[in-house]
Amino acid sequence: MKKKDSHFLVYIASSASLAPERFECERLCAAAGMLTNGMVWQHDIVEYDWALVRRQIEMADAFLFVLGSEYGQISQTGISYQHRELVHARSLQKPVVALIKNTHDGSRQSEDARRLADFHAILMKEVPFRVWHLRDELSVHVNSTLQGWQRTNAGTWVREDKAPEISIPVAFKAAPKITVSTPRKSFQSPGKETINLLLQANVYRNGNLSLQRQTLEVREDQLWQGILPLLRLGISEERLRAQVENSLTPKMSVLLLGQHEGAHAVDDVRVERAQFNGILTTWRERGLVECSADNGRTLWTLPPSSD
Template sequence: MDRRYQVFISSTFTDLIDERREVMQALLEMDCLPAGMELFPAGNTDQWTLIKGVIEQSDYYLVILGGRYGSMSEEGISFTEMEYDYAVELGIPVMGFVPADADEIAVGKTDRNEAAATKLNEFRAKVQTRMTKDWKNAEDLGSKVTRGLIHLIRNNPRPGWVRGDLAMSPETRAEIAELNAKIAQYEKKEVESSVTTVAQIDDSYAHGQENVELSLKHKGMYTYQDIEEDGDLKYTWDEIIEVLGPFMIDEAPEPTLRKTFNNHMLSEIQNDAENWSTGWSRESAEITDRAWGAIIVQLRALRLITTGTKKRTVSDKAVYWKLTQAGDDYLVSLRAVHSNIIKLS
């Protein structure tokens, strides 16, 4: 896979402009991504956070020493040395490049301050405890960086950067597909396992032919007036299952189930002229929230229904209900028609 590495270049700046340019050109020819002082001015404490972030994202770190120690922080440490110490602390592979003959560096490119010169010598000694190469001039430095970085990459593999459209190899795609298949299998087993654990209803709760009274509101127009009357209808739990169960073989939204039961209650009212007024128009029946909630809670307690699991659109806020395996078995036992044919042998 085509992988590129980000390489942080650390050095003083004004005295090593030509050398830095040569190093950056060498890195670009190696398809590396150079990063360093050109991105931000040294000596700015606000920039130190940015500098650290760029170092953290880099795969390799190169430090180039010349004849100057460089601008220093309030603690008296040059920003170049601070960058070097931070890269070492992070465990980033580092390589140093030091002048082959410090005495040949032009006076204008050296520290005239004795304290700064001492700090530079101490810093050079620190850098030379790790992998270093000597350089004579800008062109020599460029070639030394190329050979040195090849060695550093070969012996210290790093993640690097990959184009987004090339990030996944065919092997990676195949591995992801295999993992997705395994996840699907585990999810299927989990569902099957949960179904197995609720294969029987919990008959410790009211069920079967036991009765429940459900409150409702009966609305419509009667003798040219809008009328609303409260009332109750008595059902067995089996009757409720027979009405709602077929709609929950597959998942059904609660508003649809409630409307189905409202229509069933209206039909009951219209057929019961003895207890309910007749001759209504635009007639409707609506179960109360409390009564409907009692139905849902009871059917869940009996382990006959459970919430739906299919994916919905974001705009679909309805609660979906479906029969459990126990609920499906129970519905079949209520509504399936047995054959009356007797086989004669």
């Protein structure tokens, strides 16, 4: 049973060629009192935003995968974007159901057809699935899937009228800039000492994902090469950590691909949040950075003495 004031959130993964089928899935979810998220990306218009997609999947209560007559555009991990989304949902142990269109055609020999056939085999072996041919069949499978999720899950989305009130300042009354004063030494340039970072990353092998953790030695001055321009402008801790993660991804890829035979891609490199916060605290105490609150946002910047 759903909690009284919550909604069940379903992430729908599909390709652009399945617009009518996707609409039917969204309609049936709405009829069942559920919310949906996920987007069909137009890759010729906007670049695929994996960070946004990942957050949407993590927010969802369940993952509905609708597969049609094509495998789909390939991501940098070597698998299609929708396949990658499915792998991430399974790594989070989300309830997953795949709705697979019956596209058997032995005469098709294209690369996409071969990938699609291989993907069918993976899905039928590893996740709950239903096969459909006509849209009416798809609707029946979607309804039965949603009913099963309703019986066994409670939903996490809170109704808007039950959400806590948030005080929003009037636009013309800008909040004053407040500097968080912390005792620190005079400014010192980043040194060549080594920082041992505990990182985690997704390693892809044969369409499957495994989460790997690895300690990486990084010189402090090299770490600063990518973040110095951002600190001059002021940046949030989340964006600063993301920049560090992006800069470490090539090195982590070489390391993990060498450790895991048959692996073909590494992505989603993460620095442990508590460790990164500790590094920032140390840098602030050394006078390398300072933290300030501006209009409700916490920003990390270079201290004036560094100019």
